Amino acid sequence: MKVIKVGMADLAVSKSPCIITTLGLGSCVGIVLYDKTNKIGGLAHIMLPSSLDIKNNSNKAKFADTAIEILIEKMLKIGANKNILIAKLAGGAQMFKFSTRNELLRIGERNVIASKKKLKEYGIPIVAEDTGGNYGRTIELNCEDGSLMVRTIGKGCKYI
Amino acid sequence: MDINNLNIMLLDILKEIGNIGSGNAATALANIINEKIDMDVPQVKILDFNEVANVLGGAEKPVVGIYFEMNGDIKGSIMFILDIDSARCLLKLLFKSSNEKDEFTDMDMSALSEVGNILAASYINSLSMLSNMVLKISVPSIAFDMAGAILSVPAIQFGYISDKVLFIETQFKEGNNQVTGNLFLIPELDSFETMLKKLGVVEI
DSSP states (O other): OEEEEEOEEEEEESSSSOOEEEEEEESSEEEEEEETTTTTTEEEEOOBSSSTTTTTOOGGBBBBBHHHHHHHHHHHHHTTGGGEEEEEEEEEOOOOOOSSSSSGHHHHHHHHHHHHHHHHHHTEEEEEEESSSOOOOOEETTTOOOOEEEEEEOEEEEEE | OOOOGHHHHHHHHHHHHHHHHHHHHHHHHHHTTTSSOOEEOOOOEEEEEEHHHHHOOTSSSEEEEEEEEEEEEEEEEEEEEEEEEHHHHHHHHHHHSSOOOOOOOOHHHHHHHHHHHHHHHHHHHHHHHHHHHOEEEEEOOOEEEEEHHHHHHHHHHHTTOOOOOEEEEEEETTEEEEEEEEEEEEHHHHHHHHHHHTTSSSSS
């Protein structure tokens, strides 16, 4: 089967048969959108909550807000139906423990909140999520059935 | 100031800082384990996000990451990364016994974070010395996980500045034991300019 690898601050969409994967999500969030009827999936690996916070925002796949927008656009282009899209989220961990006020270290949590907010704006329901904690995740979206595999080191592997 | 336009001169300066820092670190390490330690000239690179994990052998490869906050004249953070073989090697040198298990014990993690502490402090001391800046680092925080997940922490901090990441790679050797350490220095946006000015790369 075709496998598309999505890097950090990157995104991809595809029709079945295809697996879209991203490796080693830490504080970043993997946003998965899926159209069950047309078997079309999309995955974005975002790093930051909002493109409005910083000047250097040319890479749209880097931010929760712009990445979701582009992901939907690209999925519609290959035949997805906007009204039946569902979403799954994974990642948003806090990799290091620190007794600090540094906002950057809570970035995982902020990424998850920003992703949910944007999905709500588009009216896309989040049917499953595996977020938070202090460990990394690798995810694989199977465009055939929309199942999302979440793999970790030492904490096993599961489907959501 | 754009990190993408970092010139050769800055790379040379960072390389020199890396060199002196690694030298100090190797000496400190040699004192701890009471053996002679050799080191290679460090490599300084500026990479794209997506290349970063490849340098460490892929986003899913398990690595040990030791994270520090940096304070003083410039603010930011420091990440020291060891691949699993280097971490085991280091533990072997420290404890004079080998551990082939997949997991690290609390004692292992504590020892690794202390070595990371010494190495990071050595780099920071050389940066401080060369630039006349007052710099302090926090206590270390350690994690063992996928390279991509660990690296997302400094990558996100770099993400505020640009799509590039700056890192220093150092190799230490004791007999057949080779330890490769990767150090990421991540100044905050304002501090980045301060650092360049202090190092004489840009006009004040």
